[in-house]
Amino acid sequence: MEQWYLACHKTGKHHSFKVQLLLARLGVEVFIPQVCIRQPRLDRPGHFRAVLEPLFPGYLFICFDPEVMHTSKISACPGMSHLVRFGGVIRPLHEAVVDEVMKLVLTVNADSGQLQHRALSRERRANETEQLTASQCQQIERFIDEKDGRVRCALFYALAESIKN
Numbered sequence: 198m199e200q201w202y203l204a205c206h207k208t209g210k211h212h213s214f215k216v217q218l219l220l221a222r223l224g225v226e227v228f229i230p231q232v233c234i235r236q237p238r239l240d241r242p243g244h245f246r247a248v249l250e251p252l253f254p255g256y257l258f259i260c261f262d263p264e265v266m267h268t269s270k271i272s273a274c275p276g277m278s279h280l281v282r283f284g285g286v287i288r289p290l291h292e293a294v295v296d297e298v299m300k301l302v303l304t305v306n307a308d309s310g311q312l313q314h315r316a317l318s319r320e321r322r323a324n325e326t327e328q329l330t331a332s333q334c335q336q337i338e339r340f341i342d343e344k345d346g347r348v349r350c351a352l353f354y355a356l357a358e359s360i361k362n
Contacts, residue, residue, distance in 0.1 A: 199262045200289035201228075203281040203357070204271070205255055212276035213257060219274045220259060225266060228258040230298055234344075253353055254346035256281070258295060263287075283358055291360045293329045297337045333360065 206212045217227045230252035235245040255278075259271065268280055268287060280287045329337075336356050343349045 199260050201258050201260050201295045202287060202289055204257055204259050205278040205281060206257060207276055207278050215276040216274055226260040252340060253350045256350060290357055294357065294360060297329060297334060
């Protein structure tokens with residue numbers, strides 16, 4: 198069964214897009230959450246420029262079935278660093294967490310499969326008995342308010358480890 202996993206790509210914006218393209222060719226869905234940040238313009242004081250920035254710099258979400266696509270094939274993609282491990286094991290992320298992050302942010306996705314997956318994941322979530330608590334939903338919303346990408350990553354790690362699959 199396809200599930201969402203967290204992966205790291207090598208440093209540099211071009212690596213995230215390279216990994217996204219190559220994994221899309223393999224039939225793996227990739228989700229890179231991004232937010233729109235207002236940065237002050239140096240050439241025009243008092244004016245701001247809207248800039249898209251990764252919500253979790255260096256990380257991307259991938260959806261695949263490890264029984265169909267082996268993890269070594271994914272890790273071997275150029276530009277990919279590694280799959281994130283929790284307690285030394287590659288564990289899937291909770292489906293409700295990924296759905297909540299998808300609701301909050303702009304996304305960059307190479308294929309149109311994301312909309313189909315959203316509908317499918319909503320059906321799954323309606324059938325699930327375990328939902329996110331109100332405090333967990335508030336933690337996810339705090340990701341957007343945090344200005345520092347490293348702190349957002351740390352907050353996400355803490356949330357992902359606290360939710361048991």
